[in-house]
Amino acid sequence: MALRSAGSGKVSRDAVHHPLFARCYARISVNAETRMGMGDIRDRLLTGLSGRVIEIGAGNGLNFAHYPSAVSEVVAIEPERLLRKLAVESALRAGVPVDVVPGAAEALPVKSEAFDAVVLSLVLCSVRDVPRALGEVRRVLRPGGVVRFFEHGRGGGRAMLLTQRALDRTVWPLVSGGCHVSRDPVAALREAGFELGPHRRVMMPEKGPVLPSSYCVLGTAWRPAEEQPG
Template structure:
């Protein structure tokens, strides 16, 4: 089902003003904050059938390698989804943009070789449920590539992030939360964690509440769920190199 087929339905997520602001900022951030290079690193080496959750305006699509046979990109916000469809038309790999939420992915179980989470867990309403859905749709051993922002920066910054989460930030930022722990959430959901690296964006200038990011790999275990061992962190908490 394409994005256009859901025009008559009520969207579960509706942030048109934020969507327009985000789309303008994200395009600028590709070069000024080095996000284009981070997207290249996030997606490098992927192959087969890939699910992207929360595709936004589709800026990842240009960076998928040729070995990817298909991308199914789920985006709940109608304005962003419309721009994602335009990005999909310019992509060099097949991309199908569909409406849906992370908590109820509109795809079959065990059908994907890999999944991509790119600045999406901050705004998911129910993170454990969303990651449970991700486990459902991945084949055993399937990869998760993630680039997320979350809690960091010491006690003062963490206090600031939590205070903003309790007040204005989610309302102004399309449901985004600053103080979530994406690595811990993946571990708690039963994913195995591979190497990951913490990044601070922007590379130059003062750190902001949304500056603390992490880029890494996880996978769906082949066997039954069990708590994941502590993951190996590569690099240090510092500026992005991308």
């Protein structure tokens, strides 16, 4: 595993502590693999990756089984203690080497430009500081490196957006482990200086009721191979 960078900042071992949410998420996410098609989403998210990968917000490690054999190493960052424990168990069953590490997206405990790819899977909704987290993504990714993302955020018409914003101001973050439903992950990546590649809207669940958390996006972005002068 790449060692902590001097510029990454300090972060507590358990930067996030949502034990009740973690227990609920662990059960719901396993059921979603087949009932909501999340297994297929993970395959599409990770296909074609190779080299060294850092996964930020690994949760209980359900992505690990879907990494292609061309991946030489996965460093999986997870701040929540219970989910991290489950991720370690998932790592033992993975077909590629996975090292599960405590840490927060805003202060990644790894060296700069150490990875060929970054995986973001339902994590930008929950980080405390999206611009800072994406700044860390740029820091740890080599020039020309790829970002694979599957995120949920704002969507629907005006009524849905108003509902999402109202939920974010009130109960949603409290009951969902700090999650927000009205963020715009594609705009955030663009504003952080990434080059956006193919991306498309995905509804979760694909069939059934439309929820404030249903509007997802699956796509690819890159850190520019040549950085623009500041």
